[in-house]
Amino acid sequence: MSEELTHKINISAGKDAPEEFRGQTKVIQIDPSKFTPLVGKKIREAFNGGLIGLPGYELMITGGSDRGGIPMRMDVHGPVKKRILLSKGPCYKPKRKGSKRRKIVLGNEVTDGISQLNCVVTKFGKEKLFTAKKEK
Numbered sequence: 001m002s003e004e005l006t007h008k009i010n011i012s013a014g015k016d017a018p019e020e021f022r023g024q025t026k027v028i029q030i031d032p033s034k035f036t037p038l039v040g041k042k043i044r045e046a047f048n049g050g051l052i053g054l055p056g057y058e059l060m061i062t063g064g065s066d067r068g069g070i071p072m073r074m075d076v077h078g079p080v081k082k083r084i085l086l087s088k089g090p091c092y093k094p095k096r097k098g099s100k101r102r103k104i105v106l107g108n109e110v111t112d113g114i115s116q117l118n119c120v121v122t123k124f125g126k127e128k129l130f131t132a133k134k135e136k
Contacts, residue, residue: 007035007115009052011059013130014120020132028052038117043074043108046122056125063090064117066106072114073105080107 009028013021030052037051041061049057065071071091076082086092087100094101110117121129 006031007117010116010118011129012062012118012120014122017121017124017130021130024130026129032112035112038110039112041110043072049125054125054127054129056123056127057121057129058123059119060122061110062118062120064106064110064114066113067115070104070106072108074108076105076107077109078107079109079111081105082107 006029009030011026011028013024015022017024034052038047038061041047043061043063046058046060049055049059052059063072063074070081073084073089073091076084081104083102083104085100085102086105087098088094091103091105092101106114
């Protein structure tokens with residue numbers, strides 16, 4: 001029994017969002033045919049939300065990972081998988097000061113192998129994506 005391949009897109013409202021939406025996220029699952037227009041885009045690149053079924057929205061890519069959980073990293077260029085020496089930053093949090101570790105990371109370009117893509121909303125559309133927070 002073969003499982004249908006899907007891609008997850010985690011959308012965050014972002015820090016610049018209106019107060020009632022700030023801090024909220026939404027997960028959307030899309031099929032590979034809708035994910036194809038995003039292939040080739042890089043981290044920190046904005047795209048039209050209409051590509052994934054959110055007309056009027058503008059989203060910016062902030063990261064992602066492949067099916068094995070290997071994360072994307074901004075300073076590794078291209079659609080590659082590399083072993084790099086890390087001392088801090090995304091993909092590695094040292095337990096002691098000064099420790100380093102060689103980790104496998106993905107480049108900053110979106111490929112078909114990306115299973116989870118993280119985005120933040122830069123421009124809101126008319127369709128409601130997030131729900132307003134309740135007053136306490």
